[in-house]
Amino acid sequence: MLIEVEIDGTVRAVSVEALGGLRFRTTVDGMSHLVELTEAEASRLSLLVHDPSAVDECAARTTIDALVAETGRPGELAIEMAGATFQARVFGHGRAWGARRRVTGVEPAVAGTEQVRAPMPGKIARVLVAPGERVRSRQPLVVVEAMKMENELRAGADAHVKDVLVTEGTLVEAGRVLVVLEG
Amino acid sequence: MNKILIANRGEIAVRIIRACRDLGLSSVAVYSECDRGALHVRFADEAVPIGPSPPSESYLQVDAIVDAARRSGAAAVHPGYGFLAENAALPRACQESGLVFIGPTPEAIELMGSKTAARRAATEAGVTVVPGTSDPLGAAASDADLTAAAAAVGYPLLVKAVSGGGGKGMRAVSAPADLPHAVRAARSEAASSFGDAAIYFERRLTQPRHVEVQLLADHHGTILAFVERECSIQRRHQKVIEESPSVAVSPALRARLAAAAVSVAARVGYTNAGTIEFLLDDETGAFFFLEMNTRLQVEHPVTEMVTGVDLVQWQIRIARGEPLTLDPTRLLEPAGHAIECRVYAEDPDNQFLPSPGRILAMRTPAGPAVRDDTGVAAGLDVPMFYDPLISKLIVWGADRRQATARMTRALREYQVVGIKTTLPFFRWLLGRPEFADGRFDTTFLDRVLQQRNGQPFESRDEEGVRRAAMVAALYACRRSTGSSGDRGDRPGVGRWQRQARVDGLR
Numbered sequence: 001m002l003i004e005v006e007i008d009g010t011v012r013a014v015s016v017e018a019l020g021g022l023r024f025r026t027t028v029d030g031m032s033h034l035v036e037l038t039e040a041e042a043s044r045l046s047l048l049v050h051d052p053s054a055v056d057e058c059a060a061r062t063t064i065d066a067l068v069a070e071t072g073r074p075g076e077l078a079i080e081m082a083g084a085t086f087q088a089r090v091f092g093h094g095r096a097w098g099a100r101r102r103v104t105g106v107e108p109a110v111a112g113t114e115q116v117r118a119p120m121p122g123k124i125a126r127v128l129v130a131p132g133e134r135v136r137s138r139q140p141l142v143v144v145e146a147m148k149m150e151n152e153l154r155a156g157a158d159a160h161v162k163d164v165l166v167t168e169g170t171l172v173e174a175g176r177v178l179v180v181l182e183g
Numbered sequence: 184m185n186k187i188l189i190a191n192r193g194e195i196a197v198r199i200i201r202a203c204r205d206l207g208l209s210s211v212a213v214y215s216e217c218d219r220g221a222l223h224v225r226f227a228d229e230a231v232p233i234g235p236s237p238p239s240e241s242y243l244q245v246d247a248i249v250d251a252a253r254r255s256g257a258a259a260v261h262p263g264y265g266f267l268a269e270n271a272a273l274p275r276a277c278q279e280s281g282l283v284f285i286g287p288t289p290e291a292i293e294l295m296g297s298k299t300a301a302r303r304a305a306t307e308a309g310v311t312v313v314p315g316t317s318d319p320l321g322a323a324a325s326d327a328d329l330t331a332a333a334a335a336v337g338y339p340l341l342v343k344a345v346s347g348g349g350g351k352g353m354r355a356v357s358a359p360a361d362l363p364h365a366v367r368a369a370r371s372e373a374a375s376s377f378g379d380a381a382i383y384f385e386r387r388l389t390q391p392r393h394v395e396v397q398l399l400a401d402h403h404g405t406i407l408a409f410v411e412r413e414c415s416i417q418r419r420h421q422k423v424i425e426e427s428p429s430v431a432v433s434p435a436l437r438a439r440l441a442a443a444a445v446s447v448a449a450r451v452g453y454t455n456a457g458t459i460e461f462l463l464d465d466e467t468g469a470f471f472f473l474e475m476n477t478r479l480q481v482e483h484p485v486t487e488m489v490t491g492v493d494l495v496q497w498q499i500r501i502a503r504g505e506p507l508t509l510d511p512t513r514l515l516e517p518a519g520h521a522i523e524c525r526v527y528a529e530d531p532d533n534q535f536l537p538s539p540g541r542i543l544a545m546r547t548p549a550g551p552a553v554r555d556d557t558g559v560a561a562g563l564d565v566p567m568f569y570d571p572l573i574s575k576l577i578v579w580g581a582d583r584r585q586a587t588a589r590m591t592r593a594l595r596e597y598q599v600v601g602i603k604t605t606l607p608f609f610r611w612l613l614g615r616p617e618f619a620d621g622r623f624d625t626t627f628l629d630r631v632l633q634q635r636n637g638q639p640f641e642s643r644d645e646e647g648v649r650r651a652a653m654v655a656a657l658y659a660c661r662r663s664t665g666s667s668g669d670r671g672d673r674p675g676v677g678r679w680q681r682q683a684r685v686d687g688l689r
Contacts (some may be wrong), residue, residue: 001663003656005397007648012513014656024657028649037657043544043561043600045654066654067598069543077658078543079651083610084643085600096663 002119002151003098004091011091013119013151030173036061043069061152075099113162116153116179118144118172127168133161141179144172159183184259184283184503186211188231188252189223191263192242192272194558194575195479196223199261202495211255212689213248215241216498217566222558229255236568242266242307247340249261249276259283259502261495265570267347268478269296271368285502286455287477294451295475298345299383305472308450310443313471315385318347322370322380326363333362336384342366344373345381348476350420352376355387390624391462393417394429394470397486399497400454401507408441409486410517412458416612423605423628424612425482426522430621431465434643436513440470447475456483456498465624481525481575484554488521488579490514517577520586524594524609526574528565531608532639539567543601548593552579552586565602573604587613607640 001016017025022037034050045068048061066081075090075098084096092098129135140152141161159181166178188211189199196212200223203210212227217236224230231251234241241247243266252260260277262268262285271289278284286292295301299319302312315338316332324332331354333340344352344363352373354365366382369381374380397409413429444459444660458480460473483494492509501507529535541564547555559565565573578593580586591613599604615631617623 001660003659005655005659007645007655010648012649012652014652016656016660018660024660026653026656028653028656031649033653035653035657037661039661044546045658047654047657064650064654066651067544067546067600068654068658069600071601075659077655079654080598080600081650081654082647083595083607084608084641084647084651085603086584086648086651086655088651089660090655091658092663097659098663133277155673 001096003096004119006091007086007090011119015122028068030175033095043067073099112183114159114181114183115177116141116155118176118178118180119151119153122151122172123179124166124168124170124172127164127166129161129164131161131164133157135161135181144178153178155181157183184499186210186228186255186257187259187261187285187499188213188248188257189261189263189394190242190248191261191266191268192218192221192223192569193560194556194572195263195265195481197226197330197558198556199263199495200226202493203500205493206496213242213251213256215568217564217568220563221562222560236566238266238568242569245270245272245276245286248273249280249282252277252282253280257282259285259499261285261498262478264478264481269476271296275456279311283502285498287453287457291451291453292477293360295457295477297344298347301475304450305672306594308443308446310447310472311469311623313385313388313473315340316383319381320384328361329362329366332476333359333384336386339387339389339493341385341387341444342369342382343385344369344377344379345383346377346379347373348377348474352382378438388462388464388471390465390626391471392429392431392465392624393422393460393473394432394440394463395458395460395480397480397483397494398444398448398453398457398459399501399507399509400448400457400493401501402454402504402667403506405507406445406448406453407507407511407514408444409490409492409514411437411440412482412485413624414482416618416628417625418628418632422482422525424522424524424594424609424618425485426520426583426586427485428517428520429463434515436470437470441515443470443472447472453477455501457649462625466599479561481572482523484575484577485523487522488552488554488577489517489519491518518580521577521579522583522586522590523575523577524590525605526576526609527570527603527605528571528573528602530603531605532637532641533603534607534637535605537567537571538603539565539571540602541565542573542599544598545600546596546598547574548576548596550589550593552589553593554578572610576609584619587619592672611640661681 003014015027024035026102036048045066047064050061059089069078077088079086090098122144126143129141136156137157142153146150162182163180186209187203189196200210209228212224212230213233215236233247267273271292274284274289305312321561339357342354352369354369356365369382370380391416394411400406409430412427414425416424456479458476461470463470528538530538544561554577559573578589594610
């Protein structure tokens with residue numbers, strides 16, 4: 001599952017892959033972690049984070065002890081961990097919990113040139129537009145597959161496709177520019 | 184006396200209820216409309232509503248409080264601090280209704296409530312006061328009178344409200360040209376805060392420390408002084424951190440401070456708990472009487488931590504006529520060191536603006552030698568009507584270094600979400616070298632805050648934001664995987680737990 005989280009005005013795509021029970025593989029900004037979750041106490045997430053490259057299954061895990069509460073505004077969470085507080089807005093996909101989905105990977109307004117970047121590492125499943133093509137706001141441009149989930153990246157506003165930098169089947173890292181739009 | 188009404192709210196009401204329970208007494212809380220769910224109401228044995236949320240219509244209503252005491256069958260009233268604690272009308276009304284007031288006499292409150300009368304009493308007791316005008320300057324004082332009085336005191340000076348307290352109605356003046364404006368500002372603040380526009384002038388000492396002596400006085404002529412509290416770390420004349428003992432006070436100076444405090448209290452026939460505040464000149468060891476607070480103080484726990492004396496229990500015992508049986512020498516020999524941080528619902532990264540609202544979740548610190556005097560709880564609103572103090576965090580250590588380390592640790596454990604608090608500010612302050620070395624005076628904090636120029640207290644790095652994003656995503660992921668009929672806007676904790684149980688059954 002790909003979940004978009006906005007903190008301090010920046011949207012990050014976090015991929016969460018359920019590994020059974022309360023174990024997950026998460027990827028943020030191209031960095032993957034194995035995470036064990038505990039929900040023993042109200043409003044608290046206790047995380048044990050493994051370095052996936054560690055060979056030793058019994059290697060020490062990093063702990064994250066987070067106080068998490070819903071603020072009552074759609075998709076908004078108040079988080080405190082290690083002395084820092086965060087206001088996070090989660091954008092839900094379909095029927096998932098969160099604020100209504102916003103455009104993925106595209107800045108809200110296309111002004112001048114806009115680079116559409118991969119929000120997470122994955123494989124380009126489909127390229128839906130070609131250079132020179134006129135696209136409408138919210139029109140799907142590229143489909144990125146990650147963790148068995150397909151994620152459409154859409155245009156933020158009406159624009160021209162200036163460049164398409166990937167082809168179907170390409171493996172991309174998070175942040176890689178996929179499509180360039182011109183307003 | 185087996186039932187006590189607490190005419191207060193928040194952490195101090197909870198503190199007093201605890202003392203009642205420790206003594207086997209029942210407690211009666213009073214509450215305003217917005218405080219129905221407040222912690223002090225939950226803690227008390229009984230609770231009486233006393234009116235609408237604005238303090239002037241509830242916690243400041245003498246009649247409503249005395250009526251609540253009468254209806255609940257309470258034998259005594261404890262005023263806490265703030266609200267009616269230094270208003271002689273409450274003890275008078277108590278006397279008329281046959282209730283015991285847990286505090287000094289109305290006469291002592293009135294006398295020491297006038298800053299100029301208090302200064303006179305201190306002088307008569309042989310204690311040096313901060314140089315200043317001996318009589319109040321009323322609204323009728325002419326500009327010429329003011330200028331002459333100011334010149335006699337000398338610049339820089341402070342314009343202070345005769346009926347003032349808590350930093351209100353106070354203005355600093357460094358040159359004669361600024362005097363008229365400062366007088367006008369102080370007068371108008373004093374009139375609106377205390378209903379008395381009278382002011383006086385006091386010489387402004389350069390970089391003094393604020394130290395104060397806790398007193399207990401019984402009805403049998405015994406007055407006992409405690410080891411000093413150091414309260415120099417202030418923001419705009421409001422105490423922020425208090426500790427005991429002071430790094431600047433030697434045993435010999437402590438004895439002189441204690442003797443001076445006792446002589447002032449004796450002079451005015453003081454009873455119950457009170458505190459004499461002094462300004463201390465670090466270099467010469469000279470100290471000056473500042474004022475007397477005729478009540479329990481916010482920072483009383485640091486004294487309790489280093490002496491082992493429960494001051495609130497003793498307030499109650501004194502009020503019911505018991506003689507003080509404490510060993511006077513032990514009260515001046517602190518065991519270890521205690522520090523208190525006043526945690527406020529204020530946003531330190533936005534000019535300390537108040538941050539009322541709902542506490543969505545919180546964890547208070549615990550562990551060795553940590554005391555948490557909290558007046559709030561998760562799920563409760565911090566009302567906009569009252570003082571923003573939500574909690575006092577107090578730690579004890581065998582020495583100042585250990586106490587500082589424990590406070591640093593406790594501040595890290597402390598988590599609050601939903602409202603802004605001054606916790607990030609304290610985490611910064613405890614890490615300052617000046618704090619570690621005890622090098623500060625009453626001007627220290629305002630100076631360093633000015634130098635910071637709004638630089639945020641909360642440290643944030645990319646790694647932290649990434650982790651927060653991961654936490655939010657995992658929360659959302661778990662929140663979404665519950666049964667579809669359960670998807671609502673209410674907090675998801677219950678569903679999380681159900682899901683965890685479902686997972687456990689698989």
